[in-house]
Amino acid sequence: MNLTNTPNKYLEMLRQQDKKLPYISGQTPIDHSHSYQGNIENFIGFSQIPIGMAGPLLLHGSGGESEHWIPLATTEGALVASYSRGIKACSVSGGVVARTIANRVQRSPYFEFATLIEAIAFGKWIKSLQPIISAEVNQASRFAKLVNLEVNQEGRGLHVTFSYQTGAAAGQNMVTIITDQILKKILSQAPHQPTVYYIEGNTSGDKKANVRSLSQTRGRKVVAEVTLPNKIIKDVLKSSAENIAKYWQTETLGGVQIGALGNLGHVTNALTAIFIACGQDVACIAEAAVGTSRVDIKNNGDLYATLTLPGLIVGVVGGGTGLPTQKEALELIGCSTPDDADKFAEVCCAVAMAGELSIGAAIAEDHFASAHKALGRKK
Numbered sequence: 001m002n003l004t005n006t007p008n009k010y011l012e013m014l015r016q017q018d019k020k021l022p023y024i025s026g027q028t029p030i031d032h033s034h035s036y037q038g039n040i041e042n043f044i045g046f047s048q049i050p051i052g053m054a055g056p057l058l059l060h061g062s063g064g065e066s067e068h069w070i071p072l073a074t075t076e077g078a079l080v081a082s083y084s085r086g087i088k089a090c091s092v093s094g095g096v097v098a099r100t101i102a103n104r105v106q107r108s109p110y111f112e113f114a115t116l117i118e119a120i121a122f123g124k125w126i127k128s129l130q131p132i133i134s135a136e137v138n139q140a141s142r143f144a145k146l147v148n149l150e151v152n153q154e155g156r157g158l159h160v161t162f163s164y165q166t167g168a169a170a171g172q173n174m175v176t177i178i179t180d181q182i183l184k185k186i187l188s189q190a191p192h193q194p195t196v197y198y199i200e201g202n203t204s205g206d207k208k209a210n211v212r213s214l215s216q217t218r219g220r221k222v223v224a225e226v227t228l229p230n231k232i233i234k235d236v237l238k239s240s241a242e243n244i245a246k247y248w249q250t251e252t253l254g255g256v257q258i259g260a261l262g263n264l265g266h267v268t269n270a271l272t273a274i275f276i277a278c279g280q281d282v283a284c285i286a287e288a289a290v291g292t293s294r295v296d297i298k299n300n301g302d303l304y305a306t307l308t309l310p311g312l313i314v315g316v317v318g319g320g321t322g323l324p325t326q327k328e329a330l331e332l333i334g335c336s337t338p339d340d341a342d343k344f345a346e347v348c349c350a351v352a353m354a355g356e357l358s359i360g361a362a363i364a365e366d367h368f369a370s371a372h373k374a375l376g377r378k379k
Contacts, residue, residue, distance in 0.1 A: 010053050014069070019332060023324040024051055024071070030324050039320055049073045051277055051329070052080035057087045057354070058095030061346040063339075065095070068347050071329040072273035077376030079269055082362065086354030089236040090226045096353065098224035098346035104147055104217040105171040105313070107179040108161040110201025111194040116156050118192035123151040123158050125191050133162075136182050143167035144178050152203065157196075159203045168338035170219065170281060170315035172206065205287050205311070213287040214261050219313035220342065222349040225306040228357070233303060239361035241303035247364040248295045261290045265359050267309070270352040275314075278333070278344075279326030284313035293356055307353035312345045 011025055022028035036043050055069040070087065072080050090096050113119040127149060134146040145165040152159045164175045180199050187193070205212045212218070230241050237244075252263040268289040275282045291309040298304055316335055320326050330336040335344035362368040 014053075014332075019069075021328050021332065024328050024332075028324075036323070039323065049075060049276060051325075053332075054080055054084040054087050054351070056091065057347065057350055058091040059343075059347060059350055060095050060097045061343050062099055063343050066334065066343070068333050068335075070274065070347070070351055071277040071332055072270075073276035073329075074269075074273045076269070078372050078374075079273065081375055082358045082371070083270060083273075083351060083355045085236060086356075086358030087351065089228055089232055089357060090350070090354045092236065093226060093228045093232050096224050096226045096350040098222060098350050100220050100222050100342035100345050102217040102221040102310075103165045103219070103342075104163045104221075105166045105175050105219060106161050106163050106204040106206075107175040107199070108159050108201050108204040109179060109183060110157060110159055110196070110198045110203075112157045112196035113192055113194055114156070119153060119156045119158055121191045122194070123153055123160075126160060127151050129186065133182055133186070136185070137164070137178055140178050140181055141174065143169065144171070144174055157201075159201045161204060166315070168316050168341040169318040170284070170313050171318075172281065172284075172313070173318070176200075207283045208286050209261050209290050210287065211261065213290040213311040214292070216310065218287055218311040219284070220345040221308070221310040222312055222345045223306065223308045224346065224349040224353045225304070226350075226353065226357075227298070228303045228305065230301045230303070233361070237358065237361035238367065239365045241297050241301055243364040244303060244357065244360050245295050245297050247360050248293075251360070262292045264289065264291055264293060264307075265356050267291065267307075267352045267356065270355045271312075271348060274348055274351065277326065277329040278335075279320030279323055279330070280314055281319060287311040288313055293353070295360075305353060305357055307349055307356065309349050309352065312348060314341070314345050314348060316341050316344050 023030060032045060051071050051073045053069055053071055056067040057070060059066050059068060113122060130149045137144055137146045143166060147165055148163040150161040162179050166174055205218050233239055233241055251265060255263045268285055271288050272285050288311050290311055293307045296304045316330060317338055321330060333347060362371055
């Protein structure tokens with residue numbers, strides 16, 4: 001469907017800002033004759049998911065102050081409206097402050113040996129090679145940097161976790177290929193040869209919610225904060241600082257009772273919608289949506305909120321970021337160059353926090369069901 005042939009106030013507004021979306025709007029058809037090699041095998045076409053727009057988000061990020069329109073790909077009615085409301089409350093309150101404070105992507109190969117003693121010797125040997133391996137990584141890749149090498153022994157087996165910085169890319173393929181390449185180069189020099197070797201022993205946290213994702217960093221660790229004046233909470237979120245804080249306490253205790261990793265409400269909604277729209281690896285939502293949030297009522301009655309996401313596996317190059325609509329979505333946000341990787345992660349965290357505030361207010365004031373009834377059902 002060509003949306004440019006139908007009245008659409010949002011597309012018209014973007015056109016007035018000189019933001020053109022030929023592929024997303026359907027004005028320019030996507031070339032189905034392309035193989036899309038590197039993105040998919042046995043290509044037959046595209047799954048078309050509606051994209052809505054929220055914003056603008058006022059962000060005070062690591063690159064300075066900026067405004068961002070947020071494309072959200074979803075089939076869930078009420079989701080874009082809820083995020084729009086949360087983003088508006090944050091932006092008119094002065095904006096969200098966010099920082100990317102770490103970048104680590106892991107690959108954790110597994111080695112098994114004939115005896116415990118051989119395993120111990122191998123662990124000490126490979127740990128001693130960290131400076132040499134780091135230099136090898138620098139030669140093998142323009143972007144990857146080895147940050148740490150951690151050895152965890154289990155019986156006669158070893159999980160060796162290589163942690164890398166991955167530049168502007170999410171980096172899962174990058175760290176897999178580099179780790180495999182370096183290990184095959186140095187294993188012949190090991191004091192003992194493993195009887196079993198796997199490139200991944202399932203301890204990196206890749207594509208699964210896990211405690212490590214909560215306590216350490218996988219991808220980018222991002223922290224966002226905002227202070228909402230009580231008047232804006234009343235006018236925009238139709239709630240109060242006291243009611244939102246009370247619900248936050250209830251939500252956190254409920255999460256503890258079910259063994260949740262962190263105390264988040266629906267961060268998965270924000271990240272999934274952004275990931276699909278912007279060509280991210282959607283399966284990484286499993287670790288990316290693990291984190292912690294908190295709210296505090298300040299002495300003047302305003303509400304302080306913060307969100308920490310330690311496992312944001314995102315990138316602005318590689319993977320699906322170069323596909324037609326996904327590239328346009330990144331351009332719409334203003335995060336389409338290699339220098340924008342941290343900014344994109346900060347946008348993701350800020351939007352997720354805005355959504356936590358919006359849904360918290362909706363549930364606290366008993367608006368949640370009525371909003372889904374009004375917006376989430378076909379008339």
